[in-house]
Amino acid sequence: MPQRDTAGPKTGRDLPAVVGDLLAQLTDDEKVAMLHQASPAVERLGLAPFTTGAEVLHGVAWLGRATMYPQPVGLAAGWDPDLLRRIGAQVGTELRAKQAADATVSRNVWAPVVNPLRNPLWGRNEEGYSEDPHLTAELAAGYALGLRGDDQQVWRTVPTLKHFLAYNNETDRAVTSSQLRPRVLHEYELPAYRGPIEAGVVGAVMPSYNLVNGRPNHVARELLEELRSWTDQSLLVVSDAGAPTNLSRSERYHPDPVEAHAAALLAGVDSFTDNGQDPAPTLALVREALERGLISMADVDRAVARVLTVRARSGEFDPADPYAAITAEHLDLPEHRDLAREAAGRAVVLLRNSGVLPLTPSGSVAVIGPLSGRVLPDWYAGTPPYTVSIADAVRARWDGTDVTVVDGSDRIALRSVSTGAYLRAGADQVLVADAPGAGEDALWDITDWGHGVLTLAGAGTGLLLRADGEQVVADATRPQGWVVGESWRAHRHSDDTWSFQHIGTGRWLRVEAHGGGVGATGATMDEAERFVRRLVRSGTAAAAAAAAHADVVVCAVGNDPHLLGRETQDRPGLALPAPMAELWRTVQEANPDAVLVLVSSYPYALDAAARDAAAIVWTCHGGQEAGNGLLDVLLGEVEPSGRLPQTWWADGSDAGDLLDFDILGSGTTYWYSEAAPLFAFGHGLTYSRIGYDALTVETVETVGTDNTAVLARVTVSNTGDRLATEVVQVYTDSPGHPVPFPRRLAAHARVRLAPGERRTVELRIPAERFSVWDTTRAAMAVLTADYRVLAGPNAADTPLVVRVALAGEPVTAHRLPLRAVDFDTHSGTRIEEATPATGEVVTAPSGSGWLGFSAVADLAEAASVTVARTAPGPASVTLETIADGGAHQFARAEVPAGLGRHDLAEVSLAPLGAGLAAGPAQDERAPGLRVVLAGPVRLAGVEGRTSTAVSAADASSLPGGGQDTTETGSRRS
Numbered sequence: 001m002p003q004r005d006t007a008g009p010k011t012g013r014d015l016p017a018v019v020g021d022l023l024a025q026l027t028d029d030e031k032v033a034m035l036h037q038a039s040p041a042v043e044r045l046g047l048a049p050f051t052t053g054a055e056v057l058h059g060v061a062w063l064g065r066a067t068m069y070p071q072p073v074g075l076a077a078g079w080d081p082d083l084l085r086r087i088g089a090q091v092g093t094e095l096r097a098k099q100a101a102d103a104t105v106s107r108n109v110w111a112p113v114v115n116p117l118r119n120p121l122w123g124r125n126e127e128g129y130s131e132d133p134h135l136t137a138e139l140a141a142g143y144a145l146g147l148r149g150d151d152q153q154v155w156r157t158v159p160t161l162k163h164f165l166a167y168n169n170e171t172d173r174a175v176t177s178s179q180l181r182p183r184v185l186h187e188y189e190l191p192a193y194r195g196p197i198e199a200g201v202v203g204a205v206m207p208s209y210n211l212v213n214g215r216p217n218h219v220a221r222e223l224l225e226e227l228r229s230w231t232d233q234s235l236l237v238v239s240d241a242g243a244p245t246n247l248s249r250s251e252r253y254h255p256d257p258v259e260a261h262a263a264a265l266l267a268g269v270d271s272f273t274d275n276g277q278d279p280a281p282t283l284a285l286v287r288e289a290l291e292r293g294l295i296s297m298a299d300v301d302r303a304v305a306r307v308l309t310v311r312a313r314s315g316e317f318d319p320a321d322p323y324a325a326i327t328a329e330h331l332d333l334p335e336h337r338d339l340a341r342e343a344a345g346r347a348v349v350l351l352r353n354s355g356v357l358p359l360t361p362s363g364s365v366a367v368i369g370p371l372s373g374r375v376l377p378d379w380y381a382g383t384p385p386y387t388v389s390i391a392d393a394v395r396a397r398w399d400g401t402d403v404t405v406v407d408g409s410d411r412i413a414l415r416s417v418s419t420g421a422y423l424r425a426g427a428d429q430v431l432v433a434d435a436p437g438a439g440e441d442a443l444w445d446i447t448d449w450g451h452g453v454l455t456l457a458g459a460g461t462g463l464l465l466r467a468d469g470e471q472v473v474a475d476a477t478r479p480q481g482w483v484v485g486e487s488w489r490a491h492r493h494s495d496d497t498w499s500f501q502h503i504g505t506g507r508w509l510r511v512e513a514h515g516g517g518v519g520a521t522g523a524t525m526d527e528a529e530r531f532v533r534r535l536v537r538s539g540t541a542a543a544a545a546a547a548a549h550a551d552v553v554v555c556a557v558g559n560d561p562h563l564l565g566r567e568t569q570d571r572p573g574l575a576l577p578a579p580m581a582e583l584w585r586t587v588q589e590a591n592p593d594a595v596l597v598l599v600s601s602y603p604y605a606l607d608a609a610a611r612d613a614a615a616i617v618w619t620c621h622g623g624q625e626a627g628n629g630l631l632d633v634l635l636g637e638v639e640p641s642g643r644l645p646q647t648w649w650a651d652g653s654d655a656g657d658l659l660d661f662d663i664l665g666s667g668t669t670y671w672y673s674e675a676a677p678l679f680a681f682g683h684g685l686t687y688s689r690i691g692y693d694a695l696t697v698e699t700v701e702t703v704g705t706d707n708t709a710v711l712a713r714v715t716v717s718n719t720g721d722r723l724a725t726e727v728v729q730v731y732t733d734s735p736g737h738p739v740p741f742p743r744r745l746a747a748h749a750r751v752r753l754a755p756g757e758r759r760t761v762e763l764r765i766p767a768e769r770f771s772v773w774d775t776t777r778a779a780m781a782v783l784t785a786d787y788r789v790l791a792g793p794n795a796a797d798t799p800l801v802v803r804v805a806l807a808g809e810p811v812t813a814h815r816l817p818l819r820a821v822d823f824d825t826h827s828g829t830r831i832e833e834a835t836p837a838t839g840e841v842v843t844a845p846s847g848s849g850w851l852g853f854s855a856v857a858d859l860a861e862a863a864s865v866t867v868a869r870t871a872p873g874p875a876s877v878t879l880e881t882i883a884d885g886g887a888h889q890f891a892r893a894e895v896p897a898g899l900g901r902h903d904l905a906e907v908s909l910a911p912l913g914a915g916l917a918a919g920p921a922q923d924e925r926a927p928g929l930r931v932v933l934a935g936p937v938r939l940a941g942v943e944g945r946t947s948t949a950v951s952a953a954d955a956s957s958l959p960g961g962g963q964d965t966t967e968t969g970s971r972r973s
Contacts, residue, residue: 036279074347074620081142088146126601137195163208214832224268262294344629358636363551378561393627413438450577671742680796688720695800709767718753782808816944825852875935882928
């Protein structure tokens with residue numbers, strides 16, 4: 001073994017000195033090797049091998065036994081950052097325990113996910129916290145603080161925010177471009193990231209696979225510089241898995257992988273997650289980029305310094321690590337079990353209650369539905385030490401033994417047409433078609449999860465049928481895997497026989513010519529075996545019978561987190577799947593007092609039967625204590641205190657287009673939608689009665705500063721006979737605002753109220769909740785206007801309203817030069833990259849579109865436009881004034897032939913007709929402007945006679961433009 005240098009890393013707590021010292025001692029080859037996710041040891045300096053990223057979304061994942069807490073979207077229902085902090089601390093401890101047992105486990109953790117839950121059809125909805133970016137930021141900061149720990153120098157773990165930016169779709173996720181006008185970018189998307197970064201509780205950020213405004217996020221230098229401008233601390237940017245390769249393959253944004261890797265490094269990506277644990281391909285590309293002169297060692301040094309900073313923060317080089325006492329035994333501790341149960345209860349939201357809840361644990365009870373006896377982990381869940389299902393909890397807590405559990409599946413037998421024998425699991429659970437009769441070993445329980453997705457389980461074992469290559473075995477406990485092996489589709493032929501297709505491989509079940517073996521080998525349906533399907537037991541009939549004979553009925557329906565919505569797969573629809581809805585309808589008809597429990601990773605649109613349930617409860621997949629946490633609330637042993645972190649829409653169309661990120665233009669999310677929700681953002685009932693009695697508002701600070709602007713005092717009362725926890729919510733809006741102003745969450749507080757108690761709650765509203773991104777100033781601003789402060793139990797129910805006049809910034813008109821992306825209204829246009837590295841332009845994909853600017857003060861000075869082309873052919877930009885209800889063309893520029901996509905050129909405007917006379921000096925009298933785009937034109941901006949052309953840097957939606965503010969070494973980055 002090589003002898004270690006006497007220098008090595010400095011110890012102690014001077015972080016920049018430690019990093020700077022190590023950087024100075026590393027060779028160029030050693031530095032380059034640290035750019036990959038899996039970097040080797042540098043034994044002469046005492047540096048161990050290092051890997052970025054351990055998954056800890058809601059517990060330690062993929063590393064064996066660990067406490068499994070509820071999904072993040074369920075944790076968010078607590079509206080309680082301190083709950084998230086406590087869970088984060090336990091998860092961080094268990095991660096440290098895993099690292100104590102295996103030194104290769106990384107202390108850099110990949111969580112939390114802070115993508116706002118803009119659209120509930122997103123397949124990864126369960127991973128996020130809330131539809132509201134500010135609530136997301138608060139909750140994520142709480143979780144990250146727990147993961148980070150309280151020590152000011154050494155972090156328990158180093159959290160990584162995911163996934164930056166505008167990522168809410170799995171459909172074509174690596175090639176879709178999210179359209180973000182400046183207002184949506186700064187008001188809705190960025191705040192979710194800014195909160196945890198400014199709080200100093202995260203040390204890394206992971207960009208998302210998608211593009212924003214035509215540019216992949218992994219080469220979005222301006223966006224990454226904006227992130228780093230929020231802190232004076234080092235911030236590591238680590239790529240998502242395979243994203244560097246995407247830049248030159250699926251996205252084809254760069255001509256070859258060498259240029260792609262160079263561009264990512266220059267943009268601010270510091271660590272490349274690609275090719276699994278094999279760094280060789282990445283390192284070869286980086287070395288070639290150095291040889292070509294595309295990057296320098298200074299660029300490598302900057303990135304390596306950030307990697308080393310994460311390692312130093314985690315205590316790797318510090319003998320005074322305050323977390324060194326954590327051992328491999330710090331797993332599944334009693335306090336972890338207790339908090340998992342508390343969190344499961346806090347994740348329960350009471351949506352409707354006609355008086356049947358809370359339940360009394362006596363008499364007979366039926367627990368019905370596919371979620372009655374299952375505790376289902378998601379892709380980013382760990383392996384829990386135990387699980388408690390709803391049925392388990394009921395059996396343990398009910399008086400007597402009169403408990404019936406019916407999962408609602410149909411029990412069937414399948415007779416092979418070619419062999420005449422029945423399907424069964426033979427030796428080693430391998431599927432065969434050789435059973436002479438439909439005995440117990442030839443019976444299958446089939447669960448229809450909706451949209452034609454099925455699972456089949458052996459009736460005697462409960463083990464699921466899965467395809468392992470071409471072999472089919474019945475040995476799985478649940479659907480699982482990156483490509484799910486346990487999901488199937490059934491096709492009913494005209495002769496009433498059935499064939500079964502494995503969804504993951506697309507192959508059909510086929511019986512072997514000899515021996516009766518059955519494999520997933522059929523390439524087409526014509527090759528598939530046909531089966532005669534015998535119904536042995538109807539699931540709905542069994543559910544109806546159980547419900548009719550029970551005093552208490554709990555019907556649990558919902559989703560499996562690996563099916564019909566997960567990473568790589570968006571949801572096919574918002575409605576509760578038809579088989580679930582029909583099962584519920586059957587139960588309700590048999591027992592009108594049945595309780596509907598929705599266990600899901602996301603909201604549902606419900607039909608009339610579900611909406612009219614005597615009681616409706618929602619909870620996420622609640623982790624190892626899911627059943628106990630739910631039953632604690634259903635029995636009233638824990639008062640319901642959960643509130644919806646996202647809107648439940650009445651109809652799928654109300655959620656908007658999954659791929660339309662312009663919530664302002666499309667009028668989506670609770671901020672802008674005019675649709676009446678089924679259950680509003682923030683909704684959640686108690687078992688008592690809460691009154692909102694009074695609201696007063698006081699301006700306490702100067703508007704426009706970083707300090708609090710408004711103090712709201714809300715008086716609430718508990719007029720019922722039970723203890724209640726109310727989440728008091730305060731919103732802001734401004735119906736008469738100069739620009740469209742959303743109704744958005746301003747502040748909230750959890751308040752425990754005893755029966756008959758009346759209390760006044762004081763909530764401080766940050767000035768930013770009155771601010772908008774002012775495109776005329778390229779900054780967030782509180783504009784002078786009349787605002788409203790509203791208080792109530794949810795976003796759609798705010799009975800208390802106080803108007804407040806705020807003297808903020810004056811409303812101003814746009815001025816030349818005018819950036820195209822600063823439009824106020826638009827039609828038929830799209831935002832795209834100005835150059836590969838910086839800036840934005842606006843195009844008209846169909847060949848015709850326009851941009852509207854509400855007022856432009858010096859419009860008569862318009863002299864030129866900055867343009868490029870998407871293709872050959874006639875192309876022009878026409879300017880029109882909008883005033884007094886009419887439009888008047890006054891200037892046009894023809895786009896020269898020969899320009900390329902990124903060849904921005906300034907082109908003079910030619911007057912049309914009499915042109916335009918000098919306009920009024922006052923902003924409030926300035927005319928509106930419509931910019932009409934025709935043909936394959938790319939518009940960066942409009943310039944005046946005395947202004948300079950809009951460059952790629954000037955055309956950016958970010959205030960810093962394309963200026964490179966990155967510093968080298970271990971200094972501010």
